[in-house]
Structure formats: structure tokens, C-alpha cells
Amino acid sequence: MFSISRQLRREAKTVGFVPTMGALHEGHLALVKEARAACDVVIVSIFVNPKQFNDNTDLEKYSRDLTADAARLAEYEVDYVFAPEQAEIFPDGFSTHVEVEDLTETLEGSSRPGHYRGVTTVVTILFNTIRPDRAFFGQKDAQQVAVIKRLTSDLGFETEIVVVPTVREESGLAMSSRNSLLSDEEREKAVVIIEALREAKLAFKKGERNASDLTQIVKDRIGAEPIARLDYVAVVDRYSLQPIEKVGDEETLIATAVFIGGTRLIDNVILNRKQ
Numbered sequence: 047m048f049s050i051s052r053q054l055r056r057e058a059k060t061v062g063f064v065p066t067m068g069a070l071h072e073g074h075l076a077l078v079k080e081a082r083a084a085c086d087v088v089i090v091s092i093f094v095n096p097k098q099f100n101d102n103t104d105l106e107k108y109s110r111d112l113t114a115d116a117a118r119l120a121e122y123e124v125d126y127v128f129a130p131e132q133a134e135i136f137p138d139g140f141s142t143h144v145e146v147e148d149l150t151e152t153l154e155g156s157s158r159p160g161h162y163r164g165v166t167t168v169v170t171i172l173f174n175t176i177r178p179d180r181a182f183f184g185q186k187d188a189q190q191v192a193v194i195k196r197l198t199s200d201l202g203f204e205t206e207i208v209v210v211p212t213v214r215e216e217s218g219l220a221m222s223s224r225n226s227l228l229s230d231e232e233r234e235k236a237v238v239i240i241e242a243l244r245e246a247k248l249a250f251k252k253g254e255r256n257a258s259d260l261t262q263i264v265k266d267r268i269g270a271e272p273i274a275r276l277d278y279v280a281v282v283d284r285y286s287l288q289p290i291e292k293v294g295d296e297e298t299l300i301a302t303a304v305f306i307g308g309t310r311l312i313d314n315v316i317l318n319r320k321q
């Protein structure tokens with residue numbers, strides 16, 4: 047992969063990179079489409095990164111189907127699929143990790159210790175191998191976006207981070223590889239997550255500015271659904287991820303993680319998007 051990427055740079059081609067863990071759905075494909083529209087060459091990686099799973103059962107359950115994924119990517123005219131073996135990324139004796147501080151201590155970071163250390167380590171290896179001009183990440187993983195932007199800026203990667211809006215099913219449920227673990231009933235009930243977030247956003251639009259009242263709306267709505275169990279809900283600055291008490295002009299997220307049966311799903315909405 048490294049020699050291909052060197053060749054592409056020599057030819058002055060702009061390289062767009064979409065890192066994924068496979069089990070591709072419309073959410074991933076939206077990133078691929080953006081990359082295809084913006085870059086000469088599109089590279090998609092498929093690597094189920096063991097270091098970002100803090101729960102072994104979660105890692106084992108993760109769905110893997112490289113043949114189906116590669117076929118989908120061919121439809122989108124992806125130039126290269128990089129699907130390394132685990133030992134190519136983490137050979138015997140591997141002992142270097144990359145850790146972004148502060149931003150990783152809240153939300154997903156506090157519920158899933160070590161998760162972001164795994165993410166930032168693998169993204170650093172992939173960025174070093176591919177040297178992309180642009181890398182595409184989904185807003186669904188809002189904290190990941192903030193962490194990767196910090197990583198890129200702190201380590202001086204010459205890669206522009208492009209953020210793609212969350213792709214949803216018709217019901218509003220955010221697309222996720224984990225949705226395939228839901229039963230039909232759970233999938234139907236999982237809509238409560240976006241409904242709760244939208245109810246809070248509506249309250250914001252009507253003038254509610256208190257974070258505790260906005261989170262209470264989400265808590266009540268999730269609490270009323272027996273199949274759902276709230277892990278966290280927080281109102282935070284979109285970039286610093288610092289908790290906000292009263293929402294002002296800065297772009298602010300309501301981010302949540304909810305268990306639907308045994309499956310943990312995350313989602314977020316932006317309250318006051320600029321532009």
C-alpha cells in the first residue's frame with residue numbers, strides 16, 4: 047500500500063481515504079461518494095481493529111464479509127480496497143500507541159476505556175501508510191471526529207479531515223453496522239433514540255437553553271421505552287466536547303449512547319449548526 051501511495055503522490059493525484067471496519071452500509075457509502083467526488087483516487091480500508099474494542103464479545107460479534115464489502119465498493123468505483131491482516135498492522139512485538147488526551151476522557155471515552163487509544167493508534171498507522179490528502183469521517187461518531195481532528199493537527203498530518211452528515215434509515219435510526227445485531231422488534235424500538243434527540247432539538251428551537259432540561263427530555267423519552275437503557279446523554283461543545291450548561295452561539299451537540307436490548311448504539315444532533 048505504501049508504494050502505491052508513493053506512486054500516486056509522484057503522479058500528483060489527490061488521494062481520498064475512507065477508513066472503515068467493513069460491514070458496509072449506506073452511511074459508509076456516503077463517505078465513499080464524497081471522496082469519489084472530491085479526489086482523483088479513492089482508497090477504502092477495511093480493518094476490524096481489535097485495539098478499539100474494550101469488550102471481546104463485541105469484537106467477536108462484529109460482522110465481517112469482505113467479499114460483499116468489496117463488491118459494494120466496486121459499484122462506487124473505489125480504486126483500492128486496503129484490507130490488511132491483523133499482523134500487517136500489529137506485528138509481533140508491536141508496542142507503540144498514540145493517545146489524544148482530554149477529548150477522549152468524556153462520552154464514549156469514559157464508557158469505553160481504551161477505545162480512542164485504539165482508534166488513534168490505528169488511524170496514525172493508516173495515515174502514515176496511505177498519506178491521504180483528505181480523509182472522510184462520519185458525524186455519527188461526533189467525538190471521533192473531534193479526536194481525529196486534534197490528532198491530525200497535533201501530529202502535523204497533511205490530511206484534511208472531511209466530515210459527512212449522519213445517514214439515517216427512513217425511520218430516522220442512524221445507520222450502523224451494529225443495527226444488524228438488532229431483532230426486528232428492537233430495530234423498530236431503536237427509533238426512540240433519534241426521536242428523543244429530535245424532541246430535545248425541538249425544545250431548543252422553541253427557546254429552551256438549559257442543558258439539564260434538554261438532557262432531561264432525552265432521559266424521559268428513553269426511560270419510557272422498556273427495551274431501551276440510557277448509557278449517557280450530554281450537551282457538549284461540538285469541537286472541545288466540553289459540557290455546556292446554557293447553550294449559546296457555539297455549535298453544540300446533544301450526544302447519547304443507548305442500549306437497545308444487548309446492543310449499544312450512539313447518535314447525536316447538532317443544535318445550532320453555523321453556515
Ligand code: AMP
Binds near residue numbers: 065072074077185212
Ligand atoms: P466504522 O466502520 O463503524 O468504523 O465507520 C467507518 C466510518 O463510517 C466512520 O467515519 C463513521 O463515522 C462512518 N459512519 C458510520 N455510520 C455512519 C452513518 N450512519 N452516517 C455517516 N457516517 C457513518
